[in-house]
Amino acid sequence: MNKKLLALVIGLNLTATAQAETPDLEKMWQIIQQQQAEIAALKGQLQETEIKTEATISAVEQFSVIPASASKTTFGGYGEVHYNNLEKDDSSGTKDAIDFHRFVMFTGHQFTDNIRFFSELEVEHSIAGEGKPGEIELEQAYIEWSASDNLSAKAGLFLVPIGILNETHEPDTFYGIERNNVEKNIIPVTWWEAGAAIKGEISEGFSYDLAAHSGLYIPAGKYKPRDGRQKVGKAKADNGAFTGRLKYTGIPGLELAASVQHQVDITQGEGSEPVDGTLFEAHVAWQSNDFQLRALYAQWDFDNAINAYASTAATDYVPGDEFTLATPASDGKTITGADEQKGFFIEPSYRITDKVGVFARYSEYDNLAGNSADTAVEQIDLGLNYWLHPNVVFKFDYQNQDAPGNTGYDGINVGVGYSF
Amino acid sequence: MFKPMLKALLLTGTVLLTSLSSPMVMGKGVFQSGPDFVAEVFEQQGNAKVLWLTNDIRQQTKVILGRPVTGLRIRYHQHGNKTAWILDEIGKEMPITIGVVVEANKIAQVKILAYRESRGGEVRYSAYTRQYLGAALNDRYKLDQSIDGITGATLSVWAVNKVAALALYYHSLTEQTQADQ
Numbered sequence A: 001m002n003k004k005l006l007a008l009v010i011g012l013n014l015t016a017t018a019q020a021e022t023p024d025l026e027k028m029w030q031i032i033q034q035q036q037a038e039i040a041a042l043k044g045q046l047q048e049t050e051i052k053t054e055a056t057i058s059a060v061e062q063f064s065v066i067p068a069s070a071s072k073t074t075f076g077g078y079g080e081v082h083y084n085n086l087e088k089d090d091s092s093g094t095k096d097a098i099d100f101h102r103f104v105m106f107t108g109h110q111f112t113d114n115i116r117f118f119s120e121l122e123v124e125h126s127i128a129g130e131g132k133p134g135e136i137e138l139e140q141a142y143i144e145w146s147a148s149d150n151l152s153a154k155a156g157l158f159l160v161p162i163g164i165l166n167e168t169h170e171p172d173t174f175y176g177i178e179r180n181n182v183e184k185n186i187i188p189v190t191w192w193e194a195g196a197a198i199k200g201e202i203s204e205g206f207s208y209d210l211a212a213h214s215g216l217y218i219p220a221g222k223y224k225p226r227d228g229r230q231k232v233g234k235a236k237a238d239n240g241a242f243t244g245r246l247k248y249t250g251i252p253g254l255e256l257a258a259s260v261q262h263q264v265d266i267t268q269g270e271g272s273e274p275v276d277g278t279l280f281e282a283h284v285a286w287q288s289n290d291f292q293l294r295a296l297y298a299q300w301d302f303d304n305a306i307n308a309y310a311s312t313a314a315t316d317y318v319p320g321d322e323f324t325l326a327t328p329a330s331d332g333k334t335i336t337g338a339d340e341q342k343g344f345f346i347e348p349s350y351r352i353t354d355k356v357g358v359f360a361r362y363s364e365y366d367n368l369a370g371n372s373a374d375t376a377v378e379q380i381d382l383g384l385n386y387w388l389h390p391n392v393v394f395k396f397d398y399q400n401q402d403a404p405g406n407t408g409y410d411g412i413n414v415g416v417g418y419s420f
Numbered sequence B: 001m002f003k004p005m006l007k008a009l010l011l012t013g014t015v016l017l018t019s020l021s022s023p024m025v026m027g028k029g030v031f032q033s034g035p036d037f038v039a040e041v042f043e044q045q046g047n048a049k050v051l052w053l054t055n056d057i058r059q060q061t062k063v064i065l066g067r068p069v070t071g072l073r074i075r076y077h078q079h080g081n082k083t084a085w086i087l088d089e090i091g092k093e094m095p096i097t098i099g100v101v102v103e104a105n106k107i108a109q110v111k112i113l114a115y116r117e118s119r120g121g122e123v124r125y126s127a128y129t130r131q132y133l134g135a136a137l138n139d140r141y142k143l144d145q146s147i148d149g150i151t152g153a154t155l156s157v158w159a160v161n162k163v164a165a166l167a168l169y170y171h172s173l174t175e176q177t178q179a180d181q
Helices: A002-021 A025-070 A181-185 A305-312 B003-021 B034-041 B055-065 B126-132 B154-180
Strands: A073-088 A094-110 A115-124 A135-148 A151-159 A192-203 A206-214 A240-248 A254-263 A277-288 A291-302 A340-351 A356-366 A377-389 A392-402 A409-419 B047-052 B073-079 B082-090 B095-103 B106-115
Touching: A094 A409, A181 A291, A181 A340, A181 A356, A181 A377, A192 A240, B034 B082, B034 B095, B034 B106, B047 B154, B055 B154, B073 B154, B082 B154, B095 B154, B106 B126, B106 B154, B126 B154
Parallel strands: none
Antiparallel strands: A073 A094, A073 A409, A094 A115, A115 A135, A135 A151, A151 A192, A192 A206, A206 A240, A240 A254, A254 A277, A277 A291, A291 A340, A340 A356, A356 A377, A377 A392, A392 A409, B047 B073, B073 B082, B082 B095, B095 B106
16 A cells, blocks of 8 residues: 555656656747857856956066066175185294175166166275275276177276186185185286276177276386286376287187287386386186186286386385285395286186085296296195085185295185175 | 377277177077077977966976076977977076977977077077087986086076976976876
8 A cells, every 4th residue: 555655656756857857849949048148148257257367467477577587776796704824834924814805796787778887896804994904996887888789888997808707706606715826916806997898709609808998007116917906096097008808618618718908008107117018818717517627827028117117116015905925025126027927827626516616726926927036926725615505605725835935825714605 | 198098999999880880690689589489499380388387386496496486377389298488587687588498308409589698698509508408307306417607607507507497397297287188
């Protein structure tokens, strides 16, 4: 009885359901029409949403992407702290000092795609002022104009295009705490002058630089180029200088370059006769996988009159602006051999890992190479760089210097440097 | 006294004019447009696609570039297992526009499309960009090949290295997407 009733109820339900789910054709047609209209409306909404989304994303991207690549004013810098623990070969002196040697700020501005400004302002030895050890120096400040894709010109105060370190001297780019003696005492880095220069490309890999700029002024009683840097501070501009460089960088990892500079008169008219000078410099920087080799040769040829000029007024001798050994001061003696000043270094290095590299450097320079006396300074440096970050480096090296009269300094140097 | 200076300026001017009037290899500027690069890579136009930069992708990208990535998506072109990417990265101050083609997870081409820095333009030489051919990503998301750099232009070299590694990483994501579908 119950089963029959159940079957009847199910049967009735099914019939009712079937009747409800099967509209007639006209009804179905209406439903389809309605659905089509809804689909069309949804499609329209979707398109509209896509347009809105695209507009939103584009706007967001415009604000989030553009500033990184189109900032017109740029800021950067580098710095290095040095610790030197050195002793003179004859034990007559030591150098035990810690020094924030250089704190540098770069500021640049892109006026248009073709015109830009670049500057480098440096605080040397941390404190500057009357009686203080340091200096505030404007080392670069120029306007550069890209005349065409292969030619640019600049005017203002710029680094002279000579050597390896003069134009690229951020501490994370080279080995050794102190810069090599040859570029420092012969060229002498860091060397900037005021004037105008052009840079161009002759063919793939071959480029040239030509510059006309202010000249050295070596005061009477002195003869080293390093003592002649006027640093463009109310500098004597009676006699200028010209620099030309040819560079080949057509093979990855290789740089070959040669520079020639002519100084019209390094006495700036103060000598009894003009003393002209010509500097020749050539270098190679070669990197292949983890191995790197740097070698440089530089030579000055001055008019012979430089010897008489250096001997005339025995001014108090102040060796360079750093401590490394200087050749003997004139102090009233007759200077000979200053007409030729030259030096070279060779520096192989090996990158053991991404972070650690070791180097060895042999350097030799002589500011009185024109005479037959032994006045050359030789130095061997051995050391390592540890890059905590590609732009942050810790350095350690050992130096052994041999100079005339046991006046060379031996010892260790430790440093930390950064650039950004 | 200024005679030599004047002479040098005249000489400089002459060289400048000579240089301007003679056709030379280009050092700085835009060398090829993005669409032209894509057209050159794919004989028939590759499919234009978009890679959305999800949080996971952003994190990995930050490791590769050493900075957070900007933007929400990256547009690229694909044909088969070959993808082409046009990416910007700042060398020292200005962005370098770099086209990278990846095929089967290896670099098939690197081309500098625009170079705007005043130094380091050597990265655009084919002798330099050829070094990237065949490079893949190692497990530290760096190139598995050593690239010889350019003295005095380390930052430009790093920028190209990073972009090459980034394109390889992005490419690996597109393959995963294909596999998922």
